[in-house]
Amino acid sequence: QVQLVESGGGSVQAGGSLRLSCAASGYTSSRYRMGWFRQAPGKEREGVASIDRDGSTRYADSVKGRFTISKDNAKNTLYLQMNSLKPEDTALYYCAASLRLGTSLDPMTFGYWGQGTQVTVSS
Numbered sequence: 001q002v003q004l005v006e007s008g009g010g011s012v013q014a015g016g017s018l019r020l021s022c023a024a025s026g027y028t029s030s031r032y033r034m035g036w037f038r039q040a041p042g043k044e045r046e047g048v049a050s051i052d053r054d055g056s057t058r059y060a061d062s063v064k065g066r067f068t069i070s071k072d073n074a075k076n077t078l079y080l081q082m083n084s085l086k087p088e089d090t091a092l093y094y095c096a097a098s099l100r101l102g103t104s105l106d107p108m109t110f111g112y113w114g115q116g117t118q119v120t121v122s123s
Contacts, residue, residue: 002026002112004095009117016085016121022078022095022114030073033098036080037107038091038119047105048093049080058103062088085121092116 008020020036035050049059049069057069068081078095096110104110 004112004114006095006114006117009119011120012085014086014121014123017083020080020093024076033100034071034078035096035110037094037096040091045107050103050105052103056103058105060105087121087123090121091119093119
């Protein structure tokens with residue numbers, strides 16, 4: 001059974017940094033495409049970053065140059081380093097996994113989801 005557990009969320013002032021982690025169990029993460037998504041109140045879930053089996057990455061335009069996705073296959077853990085945070089980054093952040101190939105920011109292409117971790121950025 002695939003399980004994804006996010007951690008590392010919190011409250012931070014604009015310009016600050018946070019590092020999210022996603023611990024995976026029940027499968028070998030190196031065989032899956034992984035991604036980070038977020039959902040703010042009243043908005044649809046949107047893709048933030050994804051990473052494929054070979055390490056190739058894709059980012060939403062809104063986070064390019066500020067966020068970095070990475071993974072540690074030995075620890076079965078996915079990370080999202082978030083720098084220069086802005087109030088508009090405030091959302092519930094989810095990690096997700098997919099057996100599909102390639103990178104994608106479309107949540108419909110991911111079949112496994114964590115419960116989310118809240119990120120709040122104040123101005």
